[in-house]
Amino acid sequence: MQEWPIGVFASIDAGLGVHLDVAQELNIPSVQLHAPHGDSRNPENAKAFLAKCADAGITVTAVFGGFDGESYADIPTTVKTVGLVPEETRAARVQEMKEISDFARLLGCATVALHIGFVPQDKNSESYKGLIDCTRDLLDHIADNDQQLNLETGQETADHLLDFISEVERDNLFINFDPANMILYGTGDPIEALKKVGKYVRSIHCKDGKWAPEGERGKSWGTEVPLGEGDVGIETYLRTLQEIGYKGPLTIEREIPQDPVKQKADVGQAVSLLEELRTKVLGK
Numbered sequence: 001m002q003e004w005p006i007g008v009f010a011s012i013d014a015g016l017g018v019h020l021d022v023a024q025e026l027n028i029p030s031v032q033l034h035a036p037h038g039d040s041r042n043p044e045n046a047k048a049f050l051a052k053c054a055d056a057g058i059t060v061t062a063v064f065g066g067f068d069g070e071s072y073a074d075i076p077t078t079v080k081t082v083g084l085v086p087e088e089t090r091a092a093r094v095q096e097m098k099e100i101s102d103f104a105r106l107l108g109c110a111t112v113a114l115h116i117g118f119v120p121q122d123k124n125s126e127s128y129k130g131l132i133d134c135t136r137d138l139l140d141h142i143a144d145n146d147q148q149l150n151l152e153t154g155q156e157t158a159d160h161l162l163d164f165i166s167e168v169e170r171d172n173l174f175i176n177f178d179p180a181n182m183i184l185y186g187t188g189d190p191i192e193a194l195k196k197v198g199k200y201v202r203s204i205h206c207k208d209g210k211w212a213p214e215g216e217r218g219k220s221w222g223t224e225v226p227l228g229e230g231d232v233g234i235e236t237y238l239r240t241l242q243e244i245g246y247k248g249p250l251t252i253e254r255e256i257p258q259d260p261v262k263q264k265a266d267v268g269q270a271v272s273l274l275e276e277l278r279t280k281v282l283g284k
Contacts, residue, residue, distance in 0.1 A: 004238075004278050005029050006271055007061060007251035009205070012036040012049060016255045020049075022264050024056035026271055030249045032062040032113070032203070035100045046106035061249050062150065062176070062203050063104035065097045065114040075185065075219060078155070083117025084134060087127060094134045098141045105145045111203060112142060113150040113176045119164050132167055139170040148172040150203050154181025158193035165200060174202040178253070179232045180209035180224060186217030190232055191240055198244030205253040206274060208232045224255055227270035234273065238281045250274050 007030035011017035017034045031053075035041065053060060069089060071081045080086060084093055101112050116135070120128040142149050153161065153175060165173055175197055179190035187193075194201070208230030212222045228234050238250075252270045256263045 003247045003282060004241075004274075005249050006274055007031060007249035008267055009034065009064075009251060009253040012045075013040055016253070016257050018254075018260075018263060018267060020052055020056065020058065022267065023058055026264075026268055028252075028267075028271065029057060030059045030061045030251070032064060032249075032251050032253075033060050033107075033109075034064050034066060035103060038096070038099065041099060041103040043106055046103060050107060060107050060109045061251070062111040062113045063100060063107065063109050064152075065093075065100045065112065067093050067096060075221065079118045082155075083115045084138075085117030085119065085127070085131060087130065090130065090134055094138050097138055101138075101142045101145050101147055104147065110147050111150055112147055113152060113203065115152050115155065118155045119160060121160070123163075123167070132164075135168050135173070136170060139168070139172055143170070143172050148174055148202065150174045150176035152176045152181065152205075153178050153193065153197070154185045154187060157188050158196040162197060162200075173200075175200040176203040176205065177201045178205040178207055179237055180205070180207035180222075180230065183209040183211050183231055184222040184224060186212060186219070186222065191236055194237070194240050194244065198240075198246075201241075201244060201246055203248060204241065204246065204251060206234070206237075206250050206270060207253045207255075208234065226254070226266045227252065228273050235277050235281065238274075238277050242281055250278070 006028050008023050008028045009017040010031040011034040013036045071077045084090055104112050182188050182190040182193050208225050208227045210223045210230045212220045252267050254263050254266045
């Protein structure tokens with residue numbers, strides 16, 4: 001496979017991603033897939049989706065979990081509702097992630113991923129200890145499927161994320177790096193964060209954003225914008241990916257499913273930008 005093939009975040013029946021036909025029309029060779037709803041995660045649908053991917057020349061590189069009841073309305077709501085951190089939904093969501101792992105195996109995909117949520121700061125809290133235990137349990141199931149789990153960045157600082165990965169003590173836990181999320185959540189400079197966590201980065205998003213106003217970072221959302229129009233610095237991002245030895249897909253994520261026409265246009269623009277910068281940075 002070509003170094004840094006272009007990818008896009010896609011969906012079958014749910015989520016923020018573009019539909020497969022958009023990836024096909026834009027000649028994008030790989031997708032990260034938002035896992036379909038539970039009743040759709042069956043062998044028949046997996047076989048049918050793989051057939052569509054084969055016809056389109058598309059490879060599934062990761063399957064992302066997401067859960068009913070999650071809300072990104074604002075940062076406090078995200079803290080309360082997203083990922084495996086909320087204790088009242090934790091057990092059910094771990095079970096669902098195991099089922100998503102099983103579905104990913106049907107797709108022949110060795111990577112599952114998710115936002116784990118805002119990892120508690122207090123390492124002595126029961127919530128933190130319980131999160132460590134359930135993450136280990138999930139990772140053991142994923143390992144039985146010969147897979148790895150990639151945690152998407154944004155909700156923790158690089159240092160806090162590294163501490164969590166170290167404490168989980170499993171060798172199939174890695175990172176899906178999203179530079180814009182560091183800006184949107186106000187958790188740190190994305191380039192410096194990437195350098196810190198680089199040895200764990202196994203997949204990435206190409207997404208851009210602008211910081212919230214000074215004093216509001218970490219309290220109010222930054223703003224997602226089309227790739228190349230925000231504060232990430234996409235060329236610097238790619239050069240840093242090269243420095244850490246990342247050779248995998250450059251997966252575009254554009255989170256505006258409510259406007260599919262603009263979403264498709266922005267993804268197309270991102271493809272052109274990444275192809276140009278890939279040639280510039282790699283020299284080929």
